[in-house]
Amino acid sequence: xxxxxxxxxxxxxxxxxxxxxxxxxxxxxxxxxxxxxxxxxxxxxxxxxxxxxxxxxxxxxxxxxxxxxxxxxxxxxxxxxxxxxxxxxxxxxxxxxxxxxxxxxxxxxxxxxxxxxxxxxxxxxxxxxxxxxxxxxxxxxxxxxxxxxxxxxxxxxxxxxxxxxxxxxxxxxxxxxxxxxxxxxxxxxxxxxxxxxxxxxxxxxxxxxxxxxxxxxxxxxxx
Numbered sequence: 001x002x003x004x005x006x007x008x009x010x011x012x013x014x015x016x017x018x019x020x021x022x023x024x025x026x027x028x029x030x031x032x033x034x035x036x037x038x039x040x041x042x043x044x045x046x047x048x049x050x051x052x053x054x055x056x057x058x059x060x061x062x063x064x065x066x067x068x069x070x071x072x073x074x075x076x077x078x079x080x081x082x083x084x085x086x087x088x089x090x091x092x093x094x095x096x097x098x099x100x101x102x103x104x105x106x107x108x109x110x111x112x113x114x115x116x117x118x119x120x121x122x123x124x125x126x127x128x129x130x131x132x133x134x135x136x137x138x139x140x141x142x143x144x145x146x147x148x149x150x151x152x153x154x155x156x157x158x159x160x161x162x163x164x165x166x167x168x169x170x171x172x173x174x175x176x177x178x179x180x181x182x183x184x185x186x187x188x189x190x191x192x193x194x195x196x197x198x199x200x201x202x203x204x205x206x207x208x209x210x211x212x213x214x215x216x217x218x219x220x221x222x223x
Contacts, residue, residue, distance in 0.1 A: 024150070024166075025084035031170045032080050035124060035178060036094040037065040039117040043096040046116035050109030052102040060096045068094055121179040125212065128172035132165070132216050141165050143217045149173045152213060176212055180205050 041063055044055030059067030069076045072094050080092030096117075103110035132153050135141035140161050144154040152169040155161040181201065 042116040042120035121175040124175040
């Protein structure tokens, strides 16, 4: 069976009981589904460009989430949705198949394939940051009193713009997390490496998040 490139989502927990938090959990799930679909499609597209058609034949060179869900139904739907609704801690994973022999023969192409997924997440971070910055300049968005993961912007323009600011905040935060986490060199160790990465992740992610937020609001700290 071909190896797989993984995308892992780990987000900050919150109480699952209030209606607002249920809405937040569903928002995280939708953003997770879209973001991991793009992540795995990028892996698959880069592999195809490099000569490996494994993921292409599996239907993964697509922004349609259905072929990705068929490959990992538990990781892309069941686990993130249930964990988000039950505990406020969405977790999930997805994968794109590739040919290990191709990767051994063409290590540079395999490296580009591996970077394509996090690169797709970084692109979403940049797009969300630009949208937030433009919205702030237009007077639609403003910095909340306390910035934290999943809450990068607010709005007093209207209920609709407040919802948009929340969605963009989640897109920005979750994709920054996916970008950073998938660059950590722990996967060769398997689940042990994943647990180590999880424990150490805050030390890596917090300064990255602070720096990224400062690109939107120069001089602002979060916490």
